[in-house]
Amino acid sequence: QKEVEQNSGPLSVPEGAIASLNCTYSDRGSQSFFWYRQYSGKSPELIMSIYSNGDKEDGRFTAQLNKASQYVSLLIRDSQPSDSATYLCAVKGSGGSNYKLTFGKGTLLTVNP
Amino acid sequence: EAQVTQNPRYLITVTGKKLTVTCSQNMNHEYMSWYRQDPGLGLRQIYYSMNVEVTDKGDVPEGYKVSRKEKRNFPLILESPSPNQTSLYFCASRYGAQIYNEQFFGPGTRLTVL
Numbered sequence: 316q317k318e319v320e321q322n323s324g325p326l327s328v329p330e331g332a333i334a335s336l337n338c339t340y341s342d343r344g345s346q347s348f349f350w351y352r353q354y355s356g357k358s359p360e361l362i363m364s365i366y367s368n369g370d371k372e373d374g375r376f377t378a379q380l381n382k383a384s385q386y387v388s389l390l391i392r393d394s395q396p397s398d399s400a401t402y403l404c405a406v407k408g409s410g411g412s413n414y415k416l417t418f419g420k421g422t423l424l425t426v427n428p
Numbered sequence: 429e430a431q432v433t434q435n436p437r438y439l440i441t442v443t444g445k446k447l448t449v450t451c452s453q454n455m456n457h458e459y460m461s462w463y464r465q466d467p468g469l470g471l472r473q474i475y476y477s478m479n480v481e482v483t484d485k486g487d488v489p490e491g492y493k494v495s496r497k498e499k500r501n502f503p504l505i506l507e508s509p510s511p512n513q514t515s516l517y518f519c520a521s522r523y524g525a526q527i528y529n530e531q532f533f534g535p536g537t538r539l540t541v542l
Contacts, residue, residue, distance in 0.1 A: 323468075356536075357535070357536070358518055358533035358534060358535055358536050359471070359518070359533050360533070361530050361531070364530075403470070403471065414459070414476075414478070415473070415476075415486075416473075416531065418463075418470050418471040418472075419470060420468065420469065420470035421470055
C-alpha cells in the first residue's frame with residue numbers, strides 16, 4: 316500500500332507569516348504531486364500541481380519537490396485568515412497504479428489575525 | 429457551469445435500509461471515483477470507473493456497489509448500510525485517466541447510519 320504522510324497539525328501561524336506544509340510519500344516511482352485545499356465541510360479544491368524537482372510558484376503559493384528525498388512541500392507566503400483550511404497532499408501512483416491519486420490525511424492550518 | 433453534483437447532500441438512515449447516492453458530471457469526463465472521508469483517516473477511494481461499464485475497486489470497497497451505465501452518472505449504492513459507513517462521501521471526476529488532468533470534486537454527501 317503506497318502511503319502519503321503529512322503532519323496532522325494543527326499548524327498555527329500569525330497573519331502575514333509564511334506557512335510551511337510538508338508531505339512525504341513512499342512510492343519512489345511517483346511523478347506527479349498535488350496540493351488540495353479543503354475548507355471545513357467543503358470539497359477539496361486543487362491549488363497546486365508539481366511534476367519536476369525544484370520550486371513552482373503561483374502567487375503566494377510555492378510548491379517544492381525533491382524526488383530523491385520523496386518529499387514535497389507547500390509554502391504559503393503572507394498568510395491570510397482566509398488560508399485557514401486543511402491542506403491535502405496527493406500523489407499519483409506509478410506503474411499499474413498510475414491512474415490513482417493517493418491522499419495524505421491532511422494538515423490543518425490556522426492563520427491568526 | 430462545469431460541475432460535479434451529488435444527491436442527497438445530507439442523509440440520515442437506519443441500518444439495513446438500501447440507499448443510493450447519485451453523482452453526475454457535465455464535463456464529459458471519462459474517469460469518475462468515489463471517496464469517503466473520516467476524521468484521522470483522510471480521503472480513501474471506494475470505487476472508480478475508467479469509462480462506461482468499466483469499474484473497479486478502490487481501497488475500501490466493502491459494503492458498496494457502483495454502476496456506470498452512462499458517462500455522466502456514477503451512483504454509489506449501499507445495499508445494507510451499517511453504522512461504520514457513517515461518513516462524508518465525495519464523488520470526483522476528471523477527463524481521462526491521466527492525472528495531469530485536474531480532478532474535480534462534488535460538494536459531498538454527509539451520511540449518518542443509525
